Amino acid sequence: MHERKASTLSYADVWERWKEHSDLEAKKQLIEQYLHIVDYVSGRLAVGLPKNVSKDDLFSNGVMGLIDAVEKFDYKRGLQFETYASWRVRGAILDGLRQGDWVPRSVREKAKKIEEGYQHLEQQYLRSVTDAEMSEYLNISEKEFQTMLQEVAVMTLCSLEDPIREEESETRLTLLVDEKAKNPDYKVREFFLKDSLTKGIEKLTEKERTVVSLLYYEDLSLSEIAEVMSLSPSRISQLHSKAILRLRGTLEKQRDLLMCND
Structure with missing residues (x-):
């Protein structure tokens, strides 16, 4: 070094x-x-x-x-x-x-279903929902739900770095990073989105928050996180998928509210 x-x-x-x-x-x-x-x-x-x-x-x-x-x-x-x-x-x-469009359409559709499920149920219950509740909502078994999470894991890798809107370069991840140079036009929008993201992270389970923190703040790989948390890499992948899909649902809802107010 x-x-x-x-x-x-x-x-x-x-x-x-x-x-x-x-x-x-x-x-x-x-x-x-x-x-x-x-x-x-x-x-x-x-x-x-x-x-x-x-x-x-x-x-x-x-x-x-x-x-x-x-x-x-x-x-x-x-x-x-x-x-x-x-x-x-x-x-x-x-x-x-x-x-390269490396994610199959079927996987994108599954990720969208899970994202919408978290958004709907957490709005209904005003808390983090369990795997059992998600499985019931999706009309599948818990084992099938775990398999779905594993399948969409490859897609959630990029999720926080996707643009918030297609025509904008600002990404979800930029809301987690303290940047000195801000565009004044985004001040109000960023405040609400950052507040929404913070609340979304607070609603995650302790394990999900730990995975997000280690991956995006400590820059550990999924395999390294598995070692730290004494869990299998596949389990870490599932926790990451659930966390990201929950956060995406939260930010999507906030984006829709901002668009309605534009």
Whole structure:
């Protein structure tokens, strides 16, 4: 870690050559220097994805994100490039997955049914609903419900980073991140959405909140979370799916209210 930090500092002259003099060799050096970010991010995202998703494709999309980060990064602001690049790389990989339409229509439909079920029942009972109540609502057995959660797990991986509205770049995950530069037009909308998301997280079960926290705040992989919580990876995947579908239902309801008031 110390060597990497020292190396980053020593690359200040390379950043200057690239940004101030458009030195393509310097740009190439920077890309090669930070390829480890693509390795790291693509490796973590690969956990839980279907086997038909190529790791080479993840890496290739990640490289495009890294190149974009190198081109847009303002080295004079004194910010950490690694943090900035990680978001760009992650975003590029997720964009590639979405464009590849890697989730079957049947899985999307199941996820929508579960999301709507949580939204309807939690509005009715004003509390977190049990698996038994969800199973009854969906008219399936609890075992079949667990299977459904496992099937939609691959889809919920990207859920917090999907746009809140198709025509906007703002995502659900940005509401969890403290950004200094805010667009004034979104102040009121962000306040209500963030408040809704906070309340949604509070309604999750303790285990679901722990999974969300470890995955999105501590940046652990699903397999690492399984070790921490002494549960099987499949169980962690189910908890993650339930948490995300609940949060999506909460945010969808809030979005509809905001649209009605527009």
